[in-house]
Amino acid sequence: MVVPDYQMLEYVERIASDLSDDPPRPLIMWNPRLISEDVGVGFNVRKLRRYFLSTFTTVYSMRPLPSGAVFRCYPGSWKVFYDDKDRPNRYLLAKEMINRPDAEDLGIIYGDVEDKSEKGPSFFNAAAGIFSSLSRFVKVISK
Template sequence: MVTKSGVSKRSQLIRNERRNSIGHLFVLFYKDFCEIEISILIWLVKQDFLNVFTLTFSCLPSDLEGAVRQSGEAAGLFVSSGGLRAIVELLIPQLQFLDDEGAQAELWELSRVFLESVIEETKCEKVKAVFPDAGAAALLEYRWKDASFKISSLSDRKPVDTADEIVVMVVPDYQMLENVEKIAAALSDDPPRPLIMWNPRLISEDVGVGFNVRKLRRYFLSTFTTVYSMRPLPSGAVFRAYPGLWKVFFDDKDRPGRYLLAKELISRPDAGDLEVSYLRK
């Protein structure tokens, strides 16, 4: 028998059966998928994978060398996106005491890790590393004959050449600020070239330094973007890696050695932000 639409009842029955079968398969698939998804989630919790994921997602490095590599990647990404003046600051005690025996040697080796990370990220073959004094520059140039970057010092008559495409100043000191400013001005000429300062120490609170001088120094530093910052705190850390936001972490009391994200900010957190973040934890 044929209906008005020209379709037999048998054909309609076959189609309905097909629809029901497809619908049944979909329900079974969705049910199985949900069960699988829940099973995976339970397994992840049992394996403590979610805790590891939370720590990894926070982007906090696991050690000092990891932080240095990460800072190089952030600086390279900033330069590759068109940035010109960058500051990388690792405010870690291990890097602050340069007068300790062996500390400078370790610092220079870490600076090489940073430089190589910048080169790898930017693919730039003309990077100049400017060290604070001629003695260190000469020693490292002798030791690092296979380095993929050139070396000079702030005390050189001409520390930067026109062929240099990216300039990295390694721990420039406030006593050489005038030389730093001259190099920065030269790199701003057409075409402008990127300048990265790695762990600069350009701010001094010495009594002999006048207020106006300090003000000029702070203005000069304000023309730079802090593309990476790692600052440990008594019960947490302040962290930023370009292009991410500033992050405030605090210690996880339930899991020693782990951190929890307390707050994210567009600009560097001040004392008030830190106080509010830790009060809310």
């Protein structure tokens, strides 16, 4: 499935259920958007995460951030990178994790990195950095 969204959730769940028969077959989703920010983060979203999305394994993920990136290539661990201030367009590994880092984890990791540096990036630099972050990260991991 390519970019399934929240409106297709019932359809996606039905297909996943059909594929889970014996023998189970994989369901591959490219850039799923099954949680809508318009709906909020209430009980239904928590239930969706707990009972449906938790049954999936993320095999490849690359998420650019204003001051770094999060990456995973299965079966490897989740890797959090931050921008190398001494060498532009390069990343340094901040931390490896078994589980996908959430916003709180990233805040702690990047807080530690910023505490080690003298001055963190300005708001403008951080906002502009996200646009070039993905292409830089692809170049770094492809070497």
